[in-house]
Amino acid sequence: MLPAAVLLLVFLTYPLGLGVWLGFTDAKIGRTGEWVGLENFAFLFGDSVARLSVFNTFFYTVVASVLKFVLGLWLALLLNRNLPFKAILRAVVLLPFIVPTTLSAIAFWWMYDSQFSVISWALVRMGLIDRYIDFLGEPWLARFSTIAANIWRGMPFVAICLLSGLQTISPSLYEAAALDGATPWQRFRHVTLPLLTPIIAVVMTFSVLFTFADFQLIYVLTRGGPLNSTHLMATLSFQRAIPGGALGEGAALATSMIPFLLAAILFSYFGLQRRQWQQGGRD
């Protein structure tokens, strides 16, 4: 049984190591590369498209994660209330997360269509706008449209995980706080949030990691366009490496994602530790 575990580790770390190594070579598809040192990284650093993709990735991750957290927490709080059809509601809420992202992204693509968008149709009929919106046609609009689709998909995950955390909080704490005269906001701020922090840290790490490395949604919706304004590091590295054939360059771009991902993991890990220590210290 030990070999299984060892095999597993080798099977996983080898591609990762190979990926990093490829980043330092000028490999092309079907040809192993020569060691070129930091050339790829230097080239990417001077490449305005690559720099733009880094900016886009950060913008996308930060905006989407913050909104996913706020909306997800809100939804979790709503679902935690006394509701009819609780179980069904929860099951339904998670649907966007279950369905293949590519396939729901196709639905979004159709909803964002410049001529037949149902969103535009409704807004026009309500008299809010007079021209159809070209959701994916303009840089900033496209950024926000893709972010909206990402939030749609990721929020249920955040909500359901936070909900499971909320359910572990004993209602007697709220009763005690209410008897002491705490307002609903104070109960949320001083009872719910501190008790929920550990699970928030884990859920948000997951969410940040997967948003940061997102590929499917952008690929289906915009393929990085218009004018590269929605290219994330993942989509750009795909484009450079597979259709473009420059494996080394793509690998270098993918490798440069690793430090950021590590930072996100460490951040949440230590955030978590600190909380536990604080809670222990308070008792």
Add this chain to the structure above:
Amino acid sequence: MAKEAVDTQGMNYLESLPRRVVTLYAPLGTFLFVLLFPFYWMLMTSFKANEELLSQAHNPFWLVHPTLDHFKQLLFHTPYPEWMWNTVIVSLVSTFGSLAASVFAAYAIERLRFRGSKQLGLGIFLAYLVPPSILFIPLSAIVFKLGIYDTRWALILTYPTFLIPFSTWLLMGYFRTIPFELEECAIIDGATRWQILVKIILPLAVPGLISAGIFAFTLSWNEFIYALTFVSSSEVKTVSVGLVTELTEGDVYHWGALMAGALLGSLPVAVMYSFFVQYYVSGMTGAVKE
């Protein structure tokens, strides 16, 4: 989940009905509307005739003349059934393969005491956090070297790279809840490690296995970037890749057929999910809580 039984409605009587409507039902309704609308839209589009789809005059929210044309076109005039079949095979084989490997790995890490098992457990967790969008380039180099590019094997062999860490991690958590004493009893009765695993641990871990299996199946069904990279001919494509790359070529998008394809492609996971919601949710939240 026993925790759900805890009474969380203690202070509800303090709220009046109008207040409840504003603070609870209205926002909840909006959430549900937004979350479900794309599905409704998929459904509407896939049954709508082309003239109706491409006119701005009709009310797009309702169907006037439902038609099955898009499904017919999809099933008989595109390689869609083939893609579906590929997706099923690839998902099933990689799920079962990964599950088998994960059982051994998880059991070894949890119960065989060896130096570094803790670190190995952590390593598995970190491996799960490595996103496929970092691994696809080196893996494509490996796939080329192995000569399995553009075959189903390329997918079957690469999917475990994200399936195994995840299911191992899930199963580790599950094995931990099985009391040690049971195994000690078995050892006293002269059982071998293999017998313990097969006759004691696995039967007890069935719910955990189901969770892991469903998760793995959904993950591989939803996989996109590997399938996009490692496969290029139409006969071996999976549903999501086939739809995105083959039905959208050119200037004319067959929206009806696309939506029908998206709908059919989502159905298997959605159906499976609806049967095993409890397992799915407990697996997901359990994995996060670890």
